[in-house]
Amino acid sequence: MKKIFLILxxxxxxxxxxxxxxxxxxxxxxxxxxxxxxxxxxxxxxxxGIPMLATTxxxxxxxxxxxxxxxxxxxIEITITNNGEGSxxxxxxxxxxxxxxxxxxxxxxxxISELKxxxxxxxxxxxxxxxxxxxxxxxxxxxxxxxxxxxxxxxxFTVNTQKMKSPQLAFIEAGIEEIQGDKNNIISQNELxxxxxxxxxxxxxxxxxxxxxxxxxxxxxxxxxKTYTLSQSIGTLTSGSSKTVYFDFSVTWNYxxxxxxxxxxxxxxxxxxxxxxxxxxxSLNKQTLAATDIKVDGTYSTDTEIKDVSLGIDVDKNIPKxxxxxxxxxxLIIGNENYVKxxxxxxxxxxxxxxxxxxxxxxxxxxGIPDKTNIxxxxxxxATEMEEEIDNFxxxxxxxxxxxxFFVYYAxxxxxxxxxxAYLMPVDVKADYIKNAIKLSDFYTRLIEKNxxxxxxxxxxxxxxxxxxxxxxVTARSGVRINPNSTTVSGNLVIFAATSEDEISKPYDEKxxxxxxxxxxxALQDYGGKLTYGQLAxxxxxxxxxxxxTINKEQQTPKVNVSAKLIDTWENLNMND
Numbered sequence: 001m002k003k004i005f006l007i008l009x010x011x012x013x014x015x016x017x018x019x020x021x022x023x024x025x026x027x028x029x030x031x032x033x034x035x036x037x038x039x040x041x042x043x044x045x046x047x048x049g050i051p052m053l054a055t056t057x058x059x060x061x062x063x064x065x066x067x068x069x070x071x072x073x074x075x076i077e078i079t080i081t082n083n084g085e086g087s088x089x090x091x092x093x094x095x096x097x098x099x100x101x102x103x104x105x106x107x108x109x110x111x112i113s114e115l116k117x118x119x120x121x122x123x124x125x126x127x128x129x130x131x132x133x134x135x136x137x138x139x140x141x142x143x144x145x146x147x148x149x150x151x152x153x154x155x156x157f158t159v160n161t162q163k164m165k166s167p168q169l170a171f172i173e174a175g176i177e178e179i180q181g182d183k184n185n186i187i188s189q190n191e192l193x194x195x196x197x198x199x200x201x202x203x204x205x206x207x208x209x210x211x212x213x214x215x216x217x218x219x220x221x222x223x224x225x226k227t228y229t230l231s232q233s234i235g236t237l238t239s240g241s242s243k244t245v246y247f248d249f250s251v252t253w254n255y256x257x258x259x260x261x262x263x264x265x266x267x268x269x270x271x272x273x274x275x276x277x278x279x280x281x282x283s284l285n286k287q288t289l290a291a292t293d294i295k296v297d298g299t300y301s302t303d304t305e306i307k308d309v310s311l312g313i314d315v316d317k318n319i320p321k322x323x324x325x326x327x328x329x330x331x332l333i334i335g336n337e338n339y340v341k342x343x344x345x346x347x348x349x350x351x352x353x354x355x356x357x358x359x360x361x362x363x364x365x366x367x368g369i370p371d372k373t374n375i376x377x378x379x380x381x382x383a384t385e386m387e388e389e390i391d392n393f394x395x396x397x398x399x400x401x402x403x404x405x406f407f408v409y410y411a412x413x414x415x416x417x418x419x420x421x422a423y424l425m426p427v428d429v430k431a432d433y434i435k436n437a438i439k440l441s442d443f444y445t446r447l448i449e450k451n452x453x454x455x456x457x458x459x460x461x462x463x464x465x466x467x468x469x470x471x472x473x474v475t476a477r478s479g480v481r482i483n484p485n486s487t488t489v490s491g492n493l494v495i496f497a498a499t500s501e502d503e504i505s506k507p508y509d510e511k512x513x514x515x516x517x518x519x520x521x522x523a524l525q526d527y528g529g530k531l532t533y534g535q536l537a538x539x540x541x542x543x544x545x546x547x548x549x550t551i552n553k554e555q556q557t558p559k560v561n562v563s564a565k566l567i568d569t570w571e572n573l574n575m576n577d
């Protein structure tokens with residue numbers, strides 16, 4: 001009986017163990033099948049396949065030099081592509097720099113929540129170099145993580161850096177145009193003046209957000225805002241580039257301030273560091289530079305060559321000032337340009353007025369001739385005006401002629417008659433009435449009649465029947481051409497003429513002067529007025545002979561006509577004793 005009991009117990013235990021094993025097995029199967037319940041999130045994401053991430057990187061900066069410049073905002077463009085069959089989740093790109101000194105980041109990481117199969121996503125990470133960034137390089141490292149561990153390979157790249165190239169806004173010069181006035185390039189009260197102000201970025205960096213503002217501190221100087229405002233937005237000035245801004249004003253009769261008008265320009269740019277306030281140095285009742293806009297842009301490079309820019313021509317500025325006034329020197333200056341509107345010859349003489357205006361400045365400053373009392377100045381002179389003022393000039397020779405030196409400057413048309421006599425043409429005399437013009441040989445005779453100490457004539461005209469514009473004025477009388485230097489002269493007379501034979505006196509368009517006048521002024525400027533007549537003649541022959549061929553494609557040979565009395569000594573005469 002005991003034996004049967006033990007058998008039954010053993011059987012029961014085995015049965016229970018079998019049930020437990022079956023339950024464990026069933027539980028194990030249930031747990032395995034239930035993995036999707038406990039781990040359903042993980043297995044569900046990649047049920048359709050796993051991701052495969054690839055990346056590309058690009059450095060982008062605005063100047064195009066492929067450098068991170070000091071003061072420049074740039075960015076690193078990162079493109080992540082999923083080339084796998086399944087989506088990628090929580091893709092994180094993180095960037096670090098081995099040396100972040102003088103570099104700032106707007107962010108160092110970015111997360112993409114899901115990147116599906118076959119899809120690319122581009123992100124940008126902004127970087128900036130501050131103003132203390134130096135020449136060198138910066139190494140950047142970017143890592144890529146993914147929530148399931150399907151990360152992309154990290155990458156390293158190096159960006160070269162360059163120290164900041166700062167802009168610098170500068171006022172260069174100001175010129176004027178008389179909108180209402182006597183057109184003499186002199187600012188006078190109760191005239192409407194337009195000012196051209198030339199500014200330039202003389203720094204090595206670009207200036208952005210450039211603004212200009214004209215500041216007038218005297219209520220008797222009235223801005224006129226019909227055409228231009230006092231504040232103007234200029235935008236960007238690249239290194240070396242320039243810009244001209246304009247404004248209009250009038251000085252009323254109430255003005256009682258300094259001859260230097262209290263007008264300035266304030267220049268500013270986006271950084272607020274590279275501008276300033278500059279006086280325009282505009283003078284009342286004094287010859288002022290004419291407003292001619294010449295814009296010269298520099299070309300950006302590692303070091304920009306900052307080219308000079310100017311509102312005016314080189315010989316119109318920096319006129320040598322001798323500082324010594326010679327009360328025994330006198331000048332007659334005539335500039336005849338506008339023949340057509342005055343019903344004279346059928347062609348104007350380009351730049352003749354400008355020639356006369358600038359010669360007057362050299363006469364005053366370099367030759368030492370007193371302006372108020374010793375200079376007779378004519379623009380677009382009629383026959384009557386020329387005769388009257390020549391008579392007045394000759395009367396000056398009657399007073400102590402042995403002490404006095406006389407200079408004559410003429411820019412305008414010359415003209416030959418049928419007898420091959422040369423004439424200086426007033427602006428209102430037609431070819432058919434040439435006898436009303438100034439006969440050159442008679443003029444020379446009158447100049448030396450009183451036997452003055454010295455007479456010097458500068459003649460920027462030709463007598464070939466041609467003109468600066470190239471128009472043939474004597475087509476109807478072909479062959480009537482003369483050489484003005486063949487005229488026999490006497491006394492203490494030296495004549496510098498623009499041409500010889502039947503050549504035409506041409507302009508130098510780039511310099512806005514007659515070719516002869518420009519190189520006359522250039523010689524006086526280069527030598528500081530301290531040159532002999534011989535040196536001047538050599539300069540004129542060499543420079544005009546060369547430039548007339550290369551610029552105007554025509555020969556022009558200046559000549560000197562000297563009286564027999566001075567034939568052995570004229571070369572040693574000095575322009576400024």
